[in-house]
Amino acid sequence: MTSTNQLAVPFNKGFLTGDETGYMHQAMTGGPMTGDGPFTKRASALLTELVGAPHALLTTSCTHALDMTAMLLDLGPGDEVILPSFTFCSTANAYVLRGAVPVFVDIRPDTLNLDERQVEAAVTDRTKAIVVVHYAGVGVEMDAINAIAERHGLVVIEDNAHGLGGTYRGRNLGSIGAMATQSFHETKNVQCGEGGALVFNDPRYFERAEIIREKGTNRGQFFRGMVDKYRWIDIGSSYLPSDLLAAFLTAQLEHFADIQRRRHHVWSSYDARLAAWAAEHGVVRPTVPADREQPAHLYYLLLPDLDSRQSMLKHLLGHGVLGTFHYQPLHLAPAGEKFGRVGPEGCPVTEDVADRLLRLPLYAGMTDDDIDLVINAVETFRPRE
Numbered sequence: 551m552t553s554t555n556q557l558a559v560p561f562n563k564g565f566l567t568g569d570e571t572g573y574m575h576q577a578m579t580g581g582p583m584t585g586d587g588p589f590t591k592r593a594s595a596l597l598t599e600l601v602g603a604p605h606a607l608l609t610t611s612c613t614h615a616l617d618m619t620a621m622l623l624d625l626g627p628g629d630e631v632i633l634p635s636f637t638f639c640s641t642a643n644a645y646v647l648r649g650a651v652p653v654f655v656d657i658r659p660d661t662l663n664l665d666e667r668q669v670e671a672a673v674t675d676r677t678k679a680i681v682v683v684h685y686a687g688v689g690v691e692m693d694a695i696n697a698i699a700e701r702h703g704l705v706v707i708e709d710n711a712h713g714l715g716g717t718y719r720g721r722n723l724g725s726i727g728a729m730a731t732q733s734f735h736e737t738k739n740v741q742c743g744e745g746g747a748l749v750f751n752d753p754r755y756f757e758r759a760e761i762i763r764e765k766g767t768n769r770g771q772f773f774r775g776m777v778d779k780y781r782w783i784d785i786g787s788s789y790l791p792s793d794l795l796a797a798f799l800t801a802q803l804e805h806f807a808d809i810q811r812r813r814h815h816v817w818s819s820y821d822a823r824l825a826a827w828a829a830e831h832g833v834v835r836p837t838v839p840a841d842r843e844q845p846a847h848l849y850y851l852l853l854p855d856l857d858s859r860q861s862m863l864k865h866l867l868g869h870g871v872l873g874t875f876h877y878q879p880l881h882l883a884p885a886g887e888k889f890g891r892v893g894p895e896g897c898p899v900t901e902d903v904a905d906r907l908l909r910l911p912l913y914a915g916m917t918d919d920d921i922d923l924v925i926n927a928v929e930t931f932r933p934r935e
């Protein structure tokens with residue numbers, strides 16, 4: 551791994567809005583720094599407003615929010631969960647930890663999202679849930695997914711780590727499934743170093759989720775005066791972030807519009823200015839269907855083959871630009887083979903795309919000079935020579 555200080559343009563740089571330090575100082579001096587303090591409430595309210603969901607709980611990560619969905623659905627040995635192989639391992643790990651089996655279904659070659667046309671063939675009488683990932687914040691075919699879920703009595707979870715600020719047919723990503731998970735990892739649009747949230751559209755899960763997040767206790771109800779002592783009443787763990795992190799996150803969420811304006815500028819510059827080069831060299835740019843908006847989470851190019859992707863990564867590095875590949879297929883990973891199963895139609899598109907996809911640097915603090923440098927580095931690469 552090349553250290554970022556040798557690079558002209560690193561892959562990612564955490565963006566600060568300016569209010570983080572002041573808010574963290576308030577959290578340090580004002581009140582208890584444990585979770586569920588004033589900043590936790592502020593950040594949660596900002597998030598529910600942004601997503602348009604009735605409830606949200608901050609968590610220590612998106613990974614932990616996914617773990618909580620598996621507990622809330624009471625998943626266990628014998629149960630199956632349908633999800634894409636083209637995602638981060640946390641999407642599958644959450645269910646494996648409860649003893650359930652992830653069933654990997656392929657992605658669409660255009661949006662790189664779970665292929666809704668292959669989902670129904672993977673449903674068995676043990677299937678309990680479908681977990682979708684809005685790759686690059688481009689919405690999954692949610693109407694079709696919800697129709698399948700309804701026919702078979704399945705719960706739909708959105709892993710919305712990429713999708714904050716994206717829409718599908720006029721609806722916000724994260725507001726469509728029964729629950730949605732958010733990530734505030736430093737590489738995501740809104741960040742606090744490490745953090746996440748669980749968003750509830752089906753309010754039935756909310757009360758129990760509060761208990762699971764507080765080590766299986768009803769401490770939340772106790773602090774609100776609803777019970778006279780708090781006790782261990784369910785399984786759970788420590789998934790509640792400190793109010794210090796919530797203070798940082800509050801600053802980020804308050805400046806969401808500014809962060810997004812900056813990120814969209816980078817995304818649109820890449821997409822417009824690389825169009826001619828891409829067409830000339832058989833490189834494919836992201837597909838965003840007309841009925842959805844993407845939130846400029848990541849920008850990728852699909853190269854003609856693995857060799858050209860690898861040589862382009864080297865070429866970019868030679869120009870001081872760190873690009874990356876994305877998502878080694880879960881069904882081919884050692885743990886995926888051990889704990890998961892591949893759906894009836896296999897995952898050929900996932901395997902192909904994993905070889906050919908290249909992500910360009912994209913962060914809110916990128917200057918026009920940084921953008922020019924990346925575009926120049928890309929345009930001087932010739933995939934077939």
Ligand SMILES: *Cc1c(COP(=O)(O)O)cnc(C)c1O
Binds near residue numbers: 683
């Ligand atoms: C980043 C990411 C996660 C994990 O998020 P953490 O907050 O780091 O746990 C899960 N799923 C997807 C699709 C992600 O991109």
